[in-house]
Amino acid sequence: MPTTDPKHKPTYAAKDPLNKGANHSQKPSIKQSLAMYSSVDALAPFASPNSPTVQAMSPLQAYQRAISTSSQRIEKTVITTDPAQQEALLALDALYQQFIHSSSINKGLYMWGDVGRGKTFLMDLFCQCLSQHPKQAQNTVLRLHFHRFMAMLHQQLNQTSGIRDPLTHIAKQIAAQYQIICFDEFFVSDIGDAILLARLFETLFQSGVTLVATSNIPVVDLYKNGLQRDRFLPTIDLLHQYTHEIHLSGDKDHRLNHQARPQSSSKPEWLELPSALTPENMFAQLCNQGVDENSPIEQHHLAPKAKHTLRICQRDIAIQAQHGDYAWFEFSALCQGPRSTLDYIEIAGQFSHILLSDVPLLGGQVRSWIRARGTEDGAQATATGERQLAYASEDDPARRFISLVDEMYDQKVILIIHSQWALEDLYPTGALTFEFRRTYSRLIEMQQWALSAAIK
Numbered sequence: 001m002p003t004t005d006p007k008h009k010p011t012y013a014a015k016d017p018l019n020k021g022a023n024h025s026q027k028p029s030i031k032q033s034l035a036m037y038s039s040v041d042a043l044a045p046f047a048s049p050n051s052p053t054v055q056a057m058s059p060l061q062a063y064q065r066a067i068s069t070s071s072q073r074i075e076k077t078v079i080t081t082d083p084a085q086q087e088a089l090l091a092l093d094a095l096y097q098q099f100i101h102s103s104s105i106n107k108g109l110y111m112w113g114d115v116g117r118g119k120t121f122l123m124d125l126f127c128q129c130l131s132q133h134p135k136q137a138q139n140t141v142l143r144l145h146f147h148r149f150m151a152m153l154h155q156q157l158n159q160t161s162g163i164r165d166p167l168t169h170i171a172k173q174i175a176a177q178y179q180i181i182c183f184d185e186f187f188v189s190d191i192g193d194a195i196l197l198a199r200l201f202e203t204l205f206q207s208g209v210t211l212v213a214t215s216n217i218p219v220v221d222l223y224k225n226g227l228q229r230d231r232f233l234p235t236i237d238l239l240h241q242y243t244h245e246i247h248l249s250g251d252k253d254h255r256l257n258h259q260a261r262p263q264s265s266s267k268p269e270w271l272e273l274p275s276a277l278t279p280e281n282m283f284a285q286l287c288n289q290g291v292d293e294n295s296p297i298e299q300h301h302l303a304p305k306a307k308h309t310l311r312i313c314q315r316d317i318a319i320q321a322q323h324g325d326y327a328w329f330e331f332s333a334l335c336q337g338p339r340s341t342l343d344y345i346e347i348a349g350q351f352s353h354i355l356l357s358d359v360p361l362l363g364g365q366v367r368s369w370i371r372a373r374g375t376e377d378g379a380q381a382t383a384t385g386e387r388q389l390a391y392a393s394e395d396d397p398a399r400r401f402i403s404l405v406d407e408m409y410d411q412k413v414i415l416i417i418h419s420q421w422a423l424e425d426l427y428p429t430g431a432l433t434f435e436f437r438r439t440y441s442r443l444i445e446m447q448q449w450a451l452s453a454a455i456k
Contacts, residue, residue, distance in 0.1 A: 059089060062125055082250055107210075111215070144183060157196075191227045289453065313343050332358070334400070335400040353414045355418060356417055359419035361428070363395060364395075427439075
């Protein structure tokens with residue numbers, strides 16, 4: 001499995017994904033919203049979009065070609081055969097053949113497994129092969145991170161007031177444009193999302209849309225212990241009916257075991273954790289990558305500016321410093337306030353490198369509370385309709401940090417961490433231990449992106 005090259009950072013139809021700068025009397029259509037949120041430009045798991053490696057090939061052929069030529073790749077990515085991926089690879093190849101030869105697919109695919117097992121790589125390979133086939137004159141395949149799809153859905157619901165049964169209306173419009181939808185990181189933790197999905201999926205599937213999804217958990221465990229989970233059970237039944245479920249059961253995290261091996265034995269000092277440098281020094285060194293040694297950017301030009309803010313989703317977020325598409329934020333600005341995935345989508349669309357300074361120790365001892373309302377993870381419904389919550393004192397900022405890393409990773413933004421803690425010690429215990437394993441794996445890969453870029 002390859003390491004994704006950050007050179008393939010996706011471009012988006014708009015730098016303002018929520019259309020905040022537009023005339024609000026002209027609401028974006030569903031087609032425009034999907035274009036804003038789509039990750040289709042990021043589909044370059046081991047080759048550029050026009051590379052003969054994937055052009056007019058099936059997923060199986062492209063996979064085999066990539067393995068045979070990986071040692072010659074300019075990006076020096078390492079691609080190895082993983083027997084645990086073969087069942088999913090063959091299933092995706094069968095879906096590809098069905099669609100190419102008949103334009104219809106009997107059942108979709110739900111791939112789940114632990115972090116770093118190659119689920120996203122295989123799904124992106126499938127999407128890219130379809131997009132390169134000559135038959136694909138029409139863009140009938142949509143690839144989205146699941147949280148990005150839900151952001152689009154909520155945006156559209158806000159704009160469909162007055163329309164009877166807006167979910168069916170939205171689903172039919174999506175189905176009219178796309179035959180295949182690919183969701184990365186399918187995960188449900190919010191009661192509002194859980195309720196929406198049953199009706200939406202029912203219409204999508206009845207309209208002939210095929211779903212290909214990746215997740216870290218099996219279908220039966222989606223929204224486990226969630227509030228009013230019985231209202232989500234129809235969605236689980238639909239997924240069982242309309243997708244084949246495949247477990248990628250390998251024991252290797254490919255992000256940790258099969259990273260690219262740049263010809264350098266040491267990391268730049270600004271990548272080391274715990275951090276020995278000040279954030280000011282780290283940002284200066286980061287910005288001076290690839291700059292002429294005889295005319296470096298002076299540190300005082302990169303120093304923090306008092307009350308410097310960035311306008312994101314119609315709110316001001318404090319930013320310590322910015323140089324071109326390099327930015328420096330403090331952890332408190334992005335993860336300890338009222339931030340959402342929508343903020344991170346917009347921030348990631350504006351920068352290629354982000355330094356996040358003063359990242360504290362996250363998680364902690366898990367405690368229990370009773371709350372009547374809210375959408376926190378780890379909640380169990382009680383007989384009275386209240387919820388018993390179990391989470392650590394620093395799990396709220398940790399949850400935002402996980403979402404931040406997911407979005408930076410999805411948009412191929414290099415996130416550099418400044419912390420007094422080693423990466424493996426950032427989240428020692430808490431209610432989000434399972435979710436943080438993916439975050440750790442992705443941060444390791446981001447370090448590899450940064451290291452590869454630093455030695456070029």
